[in-house]
Amino acid sequence: MNQGVKVTGMILSATPIGEYDKRLVILTKEKGKISAFAKGARRQNSPMMGTTNPFSFGEFLLYEGRTSYNVMQANISNYFMELTTDFEGAYYGFYFMEIADYYTKEYNDEREMLKLLYQTMRALSSGKIGRELVRYIFELKSLVVNGEAPEVFRCANCGVDDRKMVFSSKNHGIICSECVGIAPDGIRVSSATVYTLQYIVSSTIEKLYTFTVSEEVLGELKNVMKQYTSIQFDKKFKSLEILEMCLE
Numbered sequence: 021m022n023q024g025v026k027v028t029g030m031i032l033s034a035t036p037i038g039e040y041d042k043r044l045v046i047l048t049k050e051k052g053k054i055s056a057f058a059k060g061a062r063r064q065n066s067p068m069m070g071t072t073n074p075f076s077f078g079e080f081l082l083y084e085g086r087t088s089y090n091v092m093q094a095n096i097s098n099y100f101m102e103l104t105t106d107f108e109g110a111y112y113g114f115y116f117m118e119i120a121d122y123y124t125k126e127y128n129d130e131r132e133m134l135k136l137l138y139q140t141m142r143a144l145s146s147g148k149i150g151r152e153l154v155r156y157i158f159e160l161k162s163l164v165v166n167g168e169a170p171e172v173f174r175c176a177n178c179g180v181d182d183r184k185m186v187f188s189s190k191n192h193g194i195i196c197s198e199c200v201g202i203a204p205d206g207i208r209v210s211s212a213t214v215y216t217l218q219y220i221v222s223s224t225i226e227k228l229y230t231f232t233v234s235e236e237v238l239g240e241l242k243n244v245m246k247q248y249t250s251i252q253f254d255k256k257f258k259s260l261e262i263l264e265m266c267l268e
């Protein structure tokens with residue numbers, strides 16, 4: 021009767037359950053974020069042993085039980101193996117998975133977030149763009165996908181398009197030199213940084229990871245994203261704490 025259902029997605033996390041099983045959280049194209057059990061996936065001879073790990077992207081054949089899904093088969097097309105052998109790279113990946121987990125829901129349309137996550141993991145594993153830049157791009161774009169984009173095209177207070185701007189998290193965007201009094205938290209940003217923020221907010225996901233920036237812009241992006249994520253993410257991400265310890 022139950023023929024099973026095929027979904028495409030990425031494994032966000034895999035938790036050991038009992039002696040041999042795993043509980044997976046998968047971000048799927050068809051059903052949003054789902055939980056699924058992979059029975060026997062931790063047995064040495066299980067074909068699912070190597071295919072049910074975080075970052076694995078591919079097709080999953082699910083059997084819908086009364087209260088949960090069971091994974092019957094996983095056909096992985098990209099494991100992002102480059103990252104699993106490198107502690108720092110892996111923790112960037114875990115951090116992105118945690119953010120995606122935090123922002124997505126079951127049976128919600130999460131195709132944009134899945135696409136963003138996939139392109140981000142590709143950028144991270146290819147190494148063409150610095151990891152730090154990949155991180156700030158992903159942090160900002162995940163907020164945009166979730167409908168929390170800051171105003172970066174004109175002053176968030178008066179609407180003027182001024183050259184001298186500060187970024188103010190409390191005002192959710194850039195503030196011009198006339199209005200700067202209302203932004204005591206304002207961070208000075210160069211026009212190159214404002215342009216970079218505009219690009220990240222407005223670019224398609226496919227073209228997101230196609231640029232690099234100067235050290236100066238990277239430093240300003242860091243300050244902006246540190247302040248903005250501390251206000252927007254009302255959760256401490258465990259993987260970020262570990263990543264920051266290893267980057268120190």
Ligand SMILES: [Zn+2]
Nearest residue numbers: 175178196199
């Ligand atoms: Zn203004």
